[in-house]
Amino acid sequence: MMSGNSSSSNYIKIQKNLLGNRKWLVILAFLTFILYNGVFLALALSTYDAKPVMTAKDLLSYIGFDRIITIVGAILLGLESFHWLDSRTKLDFYWSQPVSKRSLFVSTVINSMGIYTASYLLSLLIGFVIAGIGGGMNGSVLLLAFIGFIRNFFLFLSVYFYAVLAVMLTGNIIVAVIADAVLLTFGPIFDWSINHCMGFLKTRAYGSAFTTHGILSPLYTVTDSMRTNGAILRNLFCALLSLVLSYLLYKHRKAEDAGNSVPLPVVRRITKVILIFLCCILSTAFCSDSSTITAATGAVIAVMIISAVVVGGIMETIYNSDVRAAFRGYGYSIAGCAAALILFLGCYYDIAGYNRWVPAAQDVKSAYITPEEVNDSYRSSYSKKYMKLTDIDTLNSLLTIGEQTITRDPYAKGIRLNISYRMKNGHTRTRRVIIPGSAFSSMNSVFKSQSFKEGFFTVYHDSHFTSQKDFGITYYYMDKNAEENRTKTVTGSNIDIYKKIREAYIKDLDSYDIDTAAFETQAGKIEIMTLENGVEKERTFLPVYKSFTNTINALKSEDMYADVTPLSDYYDSDSMPFYLGQRSSFLGHENDK
């Protein structure tokens, strides 16, 4: 072993050499980030005219180019880091030198992280200086920028190590690029494919749809990496997993693997089966996008088989770098295709009896329902925690109505509900039902019940919000052209305003029922957003109907209400029926009673 000094000096030399050979990447990283942070962001900070908190949040969190730059940069650095492993000449050069494989690996990884971090932070600093000169800087911007950097850094790590893993799994840089694309998109495609197949179950539960939760895909976290801390953990998990795998593969990699597209036979086989499985499932999408699916089952199977043959052929061609090898390893093609067929037919014919399941009332402790259209993650978790419906017979009757509706018409219109049963054995089972307009009255007893209201409207259990000393209240309304607008946002310590609105809202909820929910035009919505150190923590919405006079008066007293009725011709509220009402043409009822 070398002495400490000699070791650190050796390490510095390696870093210097690496940087010397990666000049183009260093320059590219600095230029890109300086363009983004130093010019674009600085100008935006200097000119954006809105509330300070929202300015920082909007600009640093929602613009999103930093994530794109991070991903592209991570892929480039990852592929470049060990691209020399695919060339015998380069491999002879590096592995004959007195540098251990471990040192080379660690140094290259640290070098890549250094290029990203230095270019990001330096450009950010330049951006802040420029923004400071333009008067667009404040403390919350700095904090958010730092949080943004941390999240981006973890995103970088996960994407970078996926690219490194792709290089380690292959012996050819072009195949490595393909492998990286597969590794990065595998998670979302896998989930989408499985759920697409489960779509044939018709009444499958939205809430219990299959998901890997981004555990195996850093790209999952891109969409919300600025919003949830879980993204950091998921990216960290992805990064660590791919780092360990990459290092093990590198350590045990043979020099003779250079040039071999996919050196490890086990990787070839597993990849082939999985990709054929996915492609077969994906191919069903081409045949199932309409109600003709029933008649097209044979076509779906044929398309699956064709997909298996084509994809298997392409993979063998890549594996062997020889088009004549296209039909080798057909056993794995059959395995992948068979797995996809089993899943498709199993779902299509509902072999497990998923659609027909109705629980016995005595086996159910309680239940909760979440309207599928209400796209509010906080409300979903709120309902899961606080809604405890015990009228199981009514819910079961809704389940039966839903099943009958779907059987008649798989694409029937109506309110889509997820009914989740908390079973006495500790399990939770969820089913999706579509309740047509003609059957809305069957839902009334549920919507009128106090247990539904307490589990649906977040004003009943609001310590989550009121425990925060800083939160914002905003009233949104639809203008005459049905475009969303807002009156004003109240921020800071305004618990009294909130309590006033809350009290009025609970009074109005006394008369809330299915008619209000489904047929009354929504006047607007109240957004409640909690803040912690200037950063948004949680937000929820409360629908305000015209009949909610107490709430409207409370809003008026705070100068937060706008009395505008959108023209019904512009009204298209399929996405939020509980907030904005239903179009008469959609449900066969008159809008706005």
Next chain:
Amino acid sequence: MIETVRLSKTFGANKALNDISLQINEGEITGLVGTNGAGKSTLLRIIAGILRPDSGQVSVDGKAVYDNPEAKRDFFFVPDEPYFFTNANGLSMAAYYESIYPTFDMDRFRKLSEAFSLPVKSRISTYSKGMKRQLSILLAVSSGTKYIMLDETFDGLDPVMRTAVKSLFAEEMSERGLTPFISSHSLRELEDICDHVGLLHKGGLLLSESLDDMKTGLLKLQCVFSDEGDISTVKENLHIMADERQGMLHVMTVKADRAKALEVFSHIDTVFFEILPLSLEELFIAETEDNGYDVRKLIIQ
């Protein structure tokens, strides 16, 4: 000393090396000869710690080589296709190696490149193949390592350059005990440079001997007998490995020392008798013929 013990290496169905045991002694120039595919590059890449053998051991001065920087600091490997960084010039490559090899001598490199008239400030991509090889050799020599391994590096150097490199090696050997290990597909390329030669064929080592030892026991004789019957006397007293006749002239390769041959021929009446030096080629032919190999087809081009 570099030592390999029972090295074997297989690539798929192809047995590249089979049970190779070899010693490369310090202070000698060792050559390794073999046709394309004989396993020379594989053996060198294993010794350089690039490939891991399926079985057997390699050591450099008693230290295992694979993934061992301490052992690798003692040698410099010049592959058959040397790699240089994109856009690099001779000086930047030297600076790179200076950071990798603690014993690298930049002054020596500058002097040598000047002596060899190598344009080290020009981009290597503009170099000819021969210039790239020269640069590799100069970098290797300047690295100051104890051993230099050259994979077919001499093949393709022009005669003037070969002579210059030989002189350079001789100088380095005498000054600091450099030990070069050279592989070639042609015996003639190594003829005037090696002290010890190994012959590799289809992954096996046919022979590995010191040239002095080989020469000591083998003689090349030319003679014209007064009485052709005297050949039987020679056959009785000397081991004749080859006897080619050109008219009355016998050209014989015999396994015997010089004194013994002179003693035998002193009792025979000859019109003409002469003892000639054996070329490396002839030595190899003589040594391998007994094993049923026609070495001329294997390594002489």
